[in-house]
Amino acid sequence: MTESLTASQILLWAVLPYVTIAVFAVGLVWRYRYDKFGWTTRSSQLYDRKLLRIASPLFHIGILAVLMGHVVGLLIPEQWTDAVGVSESMYHLMAVALGAVAGAATLIGIALLVYRRRTVGPVFSATTRNDKVMYIFLVAAICLGVVATLSGAGVLGEGHNYREDVSVWFRSIFLLNPEPALMVEAPMAFKVHAVAGMMLFIVWPFTRLVHAFSAPLGYVFRPYVIYRDHGDSGTPGHRAPRPGWEKIGQ
Numbered sequence: 001m002t003e004s005l006t007a008s009q010i011l012l013w014a015v016l017p018y019v020t021i022a023v024f025a026v027g028l029v030w031r032y033r034y035d036k037f038g039w040t041t042r043s044s045q046l047y048d049r050k051l052l053r054i055a056s057p058l059f060h061i062g063i064l065a066v067l068m069g070h071v072v073g074l075l076i077p078e079q080w081t082d083a084v085g086v087s088e089s090m091y092h093l094m095a096v097a098l099g100a101v102a103g104a105a106t107l108i109g110i111a112l113l114v115y116r117r118r119t120v121g122p123v124f125s126a127t128t129r130n131d132k133v134m135y136i137f138l139v140a141a142i143c144l145g146v147v148a149t150l151s152g153a154g155v156l157g158e159g160h161n162y163r164e165d166v167s168v169w170f171r172s173i174f175l176l177n178p179e180p181a182l183m184v185e186a187p188m189a190f191k192v193h194a195v196a197g198m199m200l201f202i203v204w205p206f207t208r209l210v211h212a213f214s215a216p217l218g219y220v221f222r223p224y225v226i227y228r229d230h231g232d233s234g235t236p237g238h239r240a241p242r243p244g245w246e247k248i249g250q
Contacts, residue, residue: 005180012195013180017173020198027205028213041211042131044123051116059109065102066145069095074170078163088161096153103146110139134207141200144193151189166190 032039044052073095081091114135117123150156169182183191204210 005184009184010180013169013183014178016195016198017178020201021173024201024204028210031205031210039210039214040208042126042128042208044117044126051112051120055109055112055116057109058105059113062102062105062107062109065098066106066142069099069102073163074167077167077171078161092153092161096149099149103142103149106142107146110142114139130207134203134209137196137200137203138209141193141196144189144196148189148193151187156189157187160187160190162186162190166194 078088082088117127117131117135147156148162152160152162165182165186169179169186172179172182183194
């Protein structure tokens with residue numbers, strides 16, 4: 001089947017995934033070694049907190065749910081869910097219901113974040129070209145993902161079981177046995193979303209998105225912080241002077 005594919009199809013579905021993985025991995029290592037001070041979210045919380053209190057939790061919780069949905073849908077074979085008694089119709093219903101909630105939260109969150117960045121003067125002034133490019137790729141991937149979800153659910157088409165082709169192709173990449181023919185036969189909505197996703201991961205290491213790999217997990221396991229009490233020094237904020245050199249003649 002591979003022999004019948006065109007060069008562009010092979011480049012798109014057999015070569016580009018490995019280019020994406022290589023740029024993503026090498027880019028993260030390079031960024032961490034040579035730009036540690038730039039490894040940050042470039043927080044704009046000081047400029048405005050009202051919208052951020054709503055938009056940030058919505059976006060982050062939504063995107064985490066979307067990520068978990070991708071992990072389940074792409075990495076877990078359909079035979080495994082069938083083996084534990086989860087039928088395709090049941091899986092489809094759960095995926096659409098949870099995906100709709102997660103997608104809505106992510107879309108509303110990113111829309112509010114973009115609106116805040118554009119309308120709040122100090123936040124807009126602190127926005128770099130790099131940030132604008134990042135938002136374009138991020139919003140495009142999210143919106144195209146929603147379109148693919150609706151397409152697979154039959155809302156924007158006849159419906160499609162992506163676990164029979166897109167998921168198998170995705171796993172074949174990591175098994176070092178790519179099957180590009182599967183993506184050639186997939187609906188256009190899934191193809192465009194897959195390309196947008198790869199483009200997002202290519203630019204990821206060079207944007208503020210690197211902060212996703214700096215979650216303060218160590219904070220949960222760190223030891224308690226020991227504070228010194230006032231002891232016998234008297235009033236709060238007062239302590240006995242430290243011993244030191246005394247003036248001559250005293």
